[in-house]
Amino acid sequence: AQSVSQHNHHVILSEAASLELGCNYSYGGTVNLFWYVQYPGQHLQLLLKYFSGDPLVKGIKGFEAEFIKSKFSFNLRKPSVQWSDTAEYFCAVSGTYKYIFGTGTRLKVLA
C-alpha cells in the first residue's frame, strides 16, 4: 500500500537549534517526493521536491532534504531554526493523480 509516515508529531526547539524531521514512504512506482509547510493561518506551500538526480535537495528558507532510497526516507533538515519556522510540515509522495501525505509534524520554535 502507498503510505507516508512522519514519526515526529510535535517538535519543540529553541531558536538556532538544528532540525531534522523524519519521513518514510512506501510506494512501488517512480518516487517523487515533496515537503510542504503550512504556517499558521496560511495555505500549504512547497518547501522542496525531489524527482531524480542529486539525492540532496535544497529548498526555500534554508531547508534541505536527503533522499535515501535504501531506507525509503526523505528527511527534512535545517541547520539553525528561527522563530518564524513555527509551522506544520508535511511530507508527501505523488501517486497516480493524487498526492499521499503524512500526518504532519507540528514544529514550535521558542524565541
Next chain:
Amino acid sequence: KAGVTQTPRYLIKTRGQQVTLSCSPISGHRSVSWYQQTPGQGLQFLFEYFSETQRNKGNFPGRFSGRQFSNSRSEMNVSTLELGDSALYLCASSGRATGGNTEAFFGQGTRLTVV
C-alpha cells in the same frame, strides 16, 4: 498571478444538511484535487479532476462528490453531514496532471464545522 481561491472560507452546518464548496484553480491549470485535513490525520485525498473528468477517488463514502466545470473551477458536495465531517477542506491545482513530478498549489481551504 492569482493563486487558488476557495470559497467560502468558513462554514457552520447542522448534521443532516448538505454543503457545497468551491475552488477556482490558478489560471491555466486544468487539474484540481481535493483533500480533507483533520488533526492527527494529515491530508486525506478525496478526488481529482482533469478537464472535467474525475480520474481518481479516495476512500470516502458516496456522500462526498465533486465536479469540474469547463473553466476548470471545481465544486465538492457533502450530503447528509455528520459531525465527523468537520475539517479543513483543501483544494489544489496543478498545471499538468496531478501526481508524478508535478507541484500542487494549494488554496487556503474551507473550514467546515458540523454541529
